Amino acid sequence: MAYDFQVTVDCTEPHTLADWWAETLGWTVEPQDEAFIKDMVAKGYATDDETTHHNGKLVWRTGAAILHPENGRRLLFQFDEAAKTVKNRWHVDVRVGAENRDAERDKLLARGATFLWEASQGPHSWFTMADPEGNEFCVS
Structure with a gap:
């Protein structure tokens, strides 16, 4: 059985890095639903500290994804407060x-x-x- 997967990159600036890689690969940044984010905060499922603004839009602070324009493959850029310090393993x-x-x-x-x-x-x-x-x- 084949599995679907995504690649996840830990980083200190997920939205900035997602923008950079989207431009590099010719992919698109996956949109985040501001109304949904506001609703989650209003209902107490999330806090304002879990959000931030990027390019003038309210987004989840912890991550951003980019999508392949044809097949929907996804790269996720996930917040990690620790900066990269050693060589990638892949x-x-x-x-x-x-x-x-x-x-x-x-x-x-x-x-x-x-x-x-x-x-x-x-x-x-x-x-x-x-x-x-x-x-x-x-x-x-």
Whole structure:
């Protein structure tokens, strides 16, 4: 039996990182229902401390998700007060094609990514980079 899944990234700024990755991957930020959030607070199921404002909208403080535009796959960015301190045990590979790799690296650098190193194996090569919170990913 196959299971559906989502990938979850712990981070200190989930809404900001969701925006960054949505733009990087061409995905969309999953909307949050302000009326529902206000209703949950009004009914005592949540507190104002569990909410915040991002881009002028009321959102849950603890997380933001992005969605693949065609298949609905989801990446969740979940609040964790501890900043990243060690290397990822696994990471995302952004495959743009060898002819687009340099230009994509430069666009990502301009948007706050960090270049870490270039590597290759046989005829394949890639850049290892880090997103604005230091999570490693590769561009190939």
